[in-house]
Amino acid sequence: MTQVFRSPAGYVQGRNAIDELGEHAADLGDNAVVLGDELVLDLVGDRVRDGLEAGGFDVTLEAFNEECSETEIERVAGVHEEFGADVIVGAGGGKAIDTARAAREHTGGALISLPTVASTDAPTSSVAVIYTEDGEFVEFHVYERHPELVLVDTEIVAEAPTRLFRGGIGDALATWFEAEAAHQSGATTIFGTRSTRTAQQIARLAYTTLREHGRSAVDAVENDAVTESVEAVVEANTLLSGLGFESGGLAAAHAIHNGLTQLKATHDATHGEKVTIGTIAQLVLEGHDDAFVEDVAGFAASMGLPTTLAEIGLEDPSTENLEVVADVACATEETIHNEPFPVVPADVRDALVGADAIGHRLSAGGRDGD
Numbered sequence: 573m574t575q576v577f578r579s580p581a582g583y584v585q586g587r588n589a590i591d592e593l594g595e596h597a598a599d600l601g602d603n604a605v606v607l608g609d610e611l612v613l614d615l616v617g618d619r620v621r622d623g624l625e626a627g628g629f630d631v632t633l634e635a636f637n638e639e640c641s642e643t644e645i646e647r648v649a650g651v652h653e654e655f656g657a658d659v660i661v662g663a664g665g666g667k668a669i670d671t672a673r674a675a676r677e678h679t680g681g682a683l684i685s686l687p688t689v690a691s692t693d694a695p696t697s698s699v700a701v702i703y704t705e706d707g708e709f710v711e712f713h714v715y716e717r718h719p720e721l722v723l724v725d726t727e728i729v730a731e732a733p734t735r736l737f738r739g740g741i742g743d744a745l746a747t748w749f750e751a752e753a754a755h756q757s758g759a760t761t762i763f764g765t766r767s768t769r770t771a772q773q774i775a776r777l778a779y780t781t782l783r784e785h786g787r788s789a790v791d792a793v794e795n796d797a798v799t800e801s802v803e804a805v806v807e808a809n810t811l812l813s814g815l816g817f818e819s820g821g822l823a824a825a826h827a828i829h830n831g832l833t834q835l836k837a838t839h840d841a842t843h844g845e846k847v848t849i850g851t852i853a854q855l856v857l858e859g860h861d862d863a864f865v866e867d868v869a870g871f872a873a874s875m876g877l878p879t880t881l882a883e884i885g886l887e888d889p890s891t892e893n894l895e896v897v898a899d900v901a902c903a904t905e906e907t908i909h910n911e912p913f914p915v916v917p918a919d920v921r922d923a924l925v926g927a928d929a930i931g932h933r934l935s936a937g938g939r940d941g942d
Contacts, residue, residue: 576765577819580685580696580718583811587798590619590686590725594627600682600720601658604629607648607672608663609636612688616728620663620686629659640670641705649678661686665736666694666701666843674700677715685719690729690806691736692743692843695722696814699762709833709900714762726806730798735876737793739844740809741786742877744778745868746825746851747816750907751775753858754821759910761821768819775816781808786875824857824901825850827908828920831897832884841884848877849884849927856930857915857923869930879931881924894921 584596597604604624606617613633621631634651637644648671652660658681662672669685676683685695694701698718702710729737751772754761761767781804789805792798817826828850832838838846852872855865869879878884886893898917901908908915 573760573766575768576761576763577768577770578698578718578763579815579819580720580722582721583696584721585724585726585803585807585811587727588725589723590616590728591623593620593623593684593686593723594625594629596721596723597624597629597659597684598627600684602629603655603657604631604659604661604684605652605655605657606631606633606661606663607636607675608633608668609638612664612668616663616688620661624661632657636664636668636671638667639703639705639707640667640674640700641703643705644671645674645678648672648675652676652679652681657681659684664688666692667703669694670700673698673715673719674702674713676717677713682720683717685722687724687810688728689732689736690724690740690809692740693747693810693813693817695719695724695810697818699818703833707833707839709830712762722810724806724810726798726803729806730793730802731796734790734794736842737805737809738790738876739842741782741790741805741875742842742844742848742851742872744782744809744813745872746847746854747813747820748775748779749851749854750823750825750910751816751820753823753854753912754910757910757912759821759823761819763819767821771816771819774812775820778808778812778816781805781812783871786871790875821910822907823910824854824908824915824920827901827906828853828897828924830906831899831901831920834896834900835886835893837885839885841878845878845884848872848879849881849924852879852927852930853920853923856926857919858911865930866934869927870934873931873934879927879934881928883931891921894924897921897924
């Protein structure tokens with residue numbers, strides 16, 4: 573089977589990088605729609621408009637309606653066509669960027685991904701995660717094209733809520749474990765091919781970067797500071813994790829996340845927080861030794877990430893609730909079947925129980941980062 577590695581055409585990261593947007597985007601088109609929620613547009617809308625206009629663009633700003641749903645995608649595509657845009661800029665978090673990505677699939681043209689947080693690896697990918705209007709996971713859409721440009725201003729990222737930065741660490745923490753599981757099983761990536769050695773090493777580098785720089789990066793972001801550790805972790809959260817999950821492979825952690833979204837009680841937890849629970853459950857599911865699982869869970873806790881179900885809204889969940897999560901995680905099309913052994917819902921339910929027990933044990937022993 574062939575091996576495929578894909579990536580965005582360009583990646584730019586650094587302090588005040590947003591002010592260079594027009595320079596980096598100048599060859600992509602003439603008319604741009606900038607999509608972001610009202611908070612994001614208030615924060616960076618003027619700078620994005622000024623940067624694009626300096627690059628010769630006509631620009632319109634469009635408010636995003638919070639969920640990457642089919643309804644919102646169609647609405648944004650209509651705005652794009654009405655304005656006659658040849659570029660769409662997704663600004664803000666993963667859902668706004670995914671909506672811009674999906675709308676571009678309807679309209680054509682170029683996509684610029686401009687995250688204002690380092691909360692997920694969505695900015696670099698070709699995948700849009702589709703939800704209902706109520707925030708329940710529906711499906712992944714995998715597109716042929718990546719963003720033409722990903723631009724990350726680390727000063728803006730550092731000034732965003734620290735919880736979102738922590739969530740990005742949680743999302744990236746899964747990357748190596750999932751890529752390794754998919755590689756061991758011989759599973760295909762989202763591109764329907766085997767992973768490359770490059771993708772596997774990128775996934776590993778995401779993990780080692782988090783372990784080496786995560787604590788000091790979180791400390792800096794809590795004080796709105798940009799340090800070399802912040803730069804390293806932003807790159808891990810955004811670029812390394814994005815390339816690693818797409819071209820390396822997904823497995824149980826994100827499938828369990830998708831199951832967790834079905835319970836309304838988890839809707840206030842971020843994507844990365846739910847993925848963190850999925851990662852610990854994956855390690856339990858795979859039968860890693862106690863010391864290893866507790867080390868990973870302890871690192872997550874030191875980042876201020878959840879390690880118990882209660883911390884993502886599931887206080888004393890019923891067996892029925894856990895079975896809902898497990899059934900969705902084990903749906904036929906889910907990536908949990910990339911694990912190197914068969915997985916059934918009872919396995920996932922019990923892995924969640926085991927992961928939760930580890931989290932409670934860590935909490936009882938005291939934890940750094942709360």
